[in-house]
Amino acid sequence: MPKVTINGNTIEVPAGTSVIKAAQLLNIPIAHYCWHEGLSVAGACRMCMVEVEKMPKLQVACNTTVTDGMVVFTNTEKVKTAVKWALDFHLINHPLDCPICDQAGECKLQDYYMSYGLYTPEMNQPKVKKEKVVSLGDRVVLDQERCILCSRCVRFTKEVTKTHELGIFNRGDRSQLATFEGRPLNNNYSVNTVDICPVGALTSKDFRFKQRVWFLKEFDSICNGCSTGCNVTISYNQNGVFRVKPRVNHDVNGFWMCDSGRDIYKYTNKEFRLTQVVERSEKLGGDAVRGKPVALALQEIGRQLSQVIKNKGAQSVGLVWSGQYTNEEYSSMGRFFKDLGVSQFYHWKNNEKDFDSFDGILKRGDLNPNTAGLKKELAGLKSWADFEKQVSPLEMIFVMGPENFGAYSDLEENVKVIKKAKEVVWFTACESSLLKEFKWLIPAKSFVEKSGTFVNSKGLAQAFKAGLTIVPDAVSLEEAVKGMQESARMVS
Amino acid sequence: MSWLAGRLEDVVRRLEKQNQFSWLIPNGCCGHEIKNARLATYDWERLGVFKASHPEQANLLIVSGWVNSAVAEEIKVTYDRMIKPVCVIAIGSCAITGSPFDTFDPKRPPVTVSSLIPVDVYVPGCPPRPEAILRAILELQSKLNPGPSHREVLHEALRD
Amino acid sequence: MSVVKRPSQKSKWYIPGVLTGLGITIRHMFFNLLHRKDIFTIEYPEERYPYSDRFKGNHILTVKKDGSLRCTACMLCATYCPAECISITAAEHDDPNVEKYPISYEIDILRCVFCGLCEEACPVDAIRMGPEHQTAALAGSRFVYDINKLAYRPNLKGGVLSHVDDEERKARGL
């Protein structure tokens, strides 16, 4: 294992690692644009110049592999001027777009100018003009003038998605990033190019001009778009959630995240959410009553539940579980109902056909984040087919509805089957026109508002914390159980 | 005679609304602006605002400056002791929203005048110019006596 | 050491004090009546004090030659504002070289402290503090000024032209 000394600190690294990776392990900052841990080395931006003791010329840290006893300096005068001038060369043809560029605030040109530049620019010649707003596909917009041609996105489409959609055309400073004729950038991982683009050349259409980055706060979470359980960072502020970005986790999702996972934040915002309890009872002539306080509603449900169990027995109560809740919620809800003697637990899968499909990189057919956790917590789950047969005699049904209705393709048929039962209590995070006829609709917390653990398809339990509260009245299943417990125990 | 008394009644009621007896809580820098509005250069007595020597004789309360617990106490007490109907003018961002010294800490929002007493006219600014305060007085008077103010009537007459 | 002059017997009746005070006042009155133009009182609604252009009064959103807003919704003013009273929502402009423009630009004038930092922060001279002094208003009226109040209110006569002009910047190759 070769040993390398960078600025005086020594570290032992496995053979074949580059100097820049070693510096990263020592968290010594080295400026870099084209180097990315998950991609091959391009060595094109020439920012990561370092001085190696026995070599006369400055070496590129990304391509210099560590040899034993190598001594590297990153803070000598020579290195400082080299990095300053490499940055200067990046900026001479750069357009003055910061006011209208989405990347402002997290743009590497700005960051490196503040730490390595701070020079008065001497460029007084006219700049090279290129195309401004170029739509590369359904989700990504390109600005060729801002592009510094670091070829990260080209290498991403070549090495990770292997779809080869992007290329750099022409030569010299006339070279432009573009897609081939008739082949837009539309694979399911296209927005990853926006994350790895160090400047504002690639911007995502979904987040375009929505909010300035410095108005957003971030918290770490787990994506609940499918059962891979990618680690993500969610950006939000008081108006709601704005975007989802991947977080590095080498054993789950590496550096990447799929595009459909990036839309999961949409349904957590207020406009899609169910914000109050909806009760529909014959006494009130069948139309919906909204706005009953949640605690009161839960007590009533607890009372009704215990009455049903007393008169008709525990067999007349059924529970339909979708795989979108946390382990803690499953265990507390499961234990509560098992104490009452209820054992009709049914597992509601999002779609039977490609439930176990896998697209080769990250996306799995099972669009529920915690199916594995559900199976672990509640043994003896009956399938949806049994539920269809046994639904009619059931008096009361509790449905742990999915947060993300988009994940359930054949939702109408499932709702028709559930409607057969007399009384249905449905825990749902989002409002939907399909849920009109049910007796109780309880607003549930979305995954950004509650903490818990998801178990991904590989059986890895990943905990996450709540970041913000969007719907104050929403309850997680644990709170629902607390609400129903007293009234249910009193009666039985 | 009753007709004359009626007409006299109208004049007195009109004048009564026309003239305000102001009681000031001129805290902070806006206090000085109120002083400008009050004294020679802008002289709000031209508009019928006189100084009351005691809150009980005042029907216009003008508040300005940062509202801390002591000032809040004073505002509430003064407001209760003034003869109803009281008109209140809040002057300056400190009094209206407390934004200049707001620490945006959700647990300790700034106390504002409108949270203590009902306010009729707001004068934004930090500090607002004396003209803005005089504009507030005119707005208040147009609110109290709807219809053209005597000033406009006078101008109408002068013009034709 | 100063000698305190005891009031004499005659002034004990206060009549002379009152008369001298009244005399002074009457003298001032006649003096003012004769020198009307020396009186420096500004009779507000009719007479207006001429403010200089540098006066930091109500905001003005400047416009381009074609009348549209000069502002590119870059949110620098909203970031720099100490009272955080500016809220902007941006949108995509269909003309490609005008990529971003504000749909709504609102200033909560009650929170605004008229410090002029937004004017300094703006890179394209899109917002200015005009010479017109702050306007008081009754409690019920709308204190959140929107685009047509900030840019196209009547006394701006169709909008104030911004110094920063797009064509000239493009010609210099910026």
Added chain:
Amino acid sequence: MEVKLLSEHYDKKEFRHLEGYQKLGGYSALKKALKMKPEEIVAEVKNSGLRGRGGAGFPTGMKWGFLPQNGEPRFLLCNADEGEPGTFKDRLMMERAPHQLIEGMIIAAFGIKSQKSYIYIRGEYYQPYKIVEKAIEEAYKAGLLGKNILGSGFDHEMDVYRGAGAYIVGEETALISSLEGKKGQPKLKPPFPAVKGYLEKPTIVNNVETLAAVPWIINNGAQGYKKYGTEKSPGTKLFSVSGNVNKPGVYEVPLAYSFKDLLENECGGMKPGFKLKALIPGGSSCPVLNYDEAMKATMDYECMSQMGSMLGSGGVIVIDDKQCMVDLLNVLMHFYHHESCGQCTPCREGTGWMEKLSSSIGAGRAQLSDITLLDKVARQMMGTTICALSDAAALPVISFVSKFRDEFEFHIHEKKCKVKGHCHAQSHH
């Protein structure tokens, strides 16, 4: 005086065809080499001290020595992409003596045990491409190529590949990526081509003149080659002389031959009415020498580097006093800006910046500080990129500005050309 080791029979027409070439002693070195062992051939070339004639001047023997000893298939590429402005010797050699090159390549391939070789010819050289292609067919028909060459059991395939007109492809790794069908952009070094080159296999890239000298060395032995030139740069070199001299052309002179003699004897001195002002010794990417330096210069690697210039590919450009240096720098900067491949930022943006700066100086739009800025930009581009194009663009600028600063300042002060009143640079947009 001229020593024609390689170019002895260039003027004879039949030397171009196989029979004529064999009659005048051709392919004798090949027969001799096939009897020797490959290691002996490499040792012979190493002892002869033959250095690369393409521009870097790297000892050929040592380069062949870098090849790993394992049995991996390896390639021999002939770099006939003569993009350097001012150099036209390869073209002459390929037109007049294609077989000399082919014989040299077969011997070299036998030395480094390579089964496959390519000649990468510059896109614009269509005529030489035709000639070399015909020569290769003749060689195949005569059994000098293909399977079991001359019964020695060594088989070797050879192809010609036409470039697409990019100067950058003259660089080793860019030539390899262009040959692989990719965009002609240099690859990151290390790994060097000798370890991982064409199709990730060990590859040797040599210039036309280097490979053409191999048969002579095999025939006359390493010591015979060392007699010419100096200890460190032995042998002869073809110089392509251009400029206002009486007899411009390609002359083969031994290394360390003084420039004064080359100018007076071979090229017949300057044209009447022209006086020598400056000299670019080795092609456009070499720093310029002023008059007295040129008079003292001898044409070999060591003396040139002492003078602060390079021998490069031997493209001698003679600059007379009627030539405006600012105009010449504009032409060079436009060339490098156009030819930069755009992969690394310093060169992509730097060449563009320098061209704009020098054309604005030429047009008199600039200030005096722009000259120092031009020099500073050039110095900062040196040595910061994957390949040497940024150095090739920066070296002329540094030497022009430091040695002929007065002409640049004259252009700014008087807005006129010091040399001829009005010159092309002023009309530059």
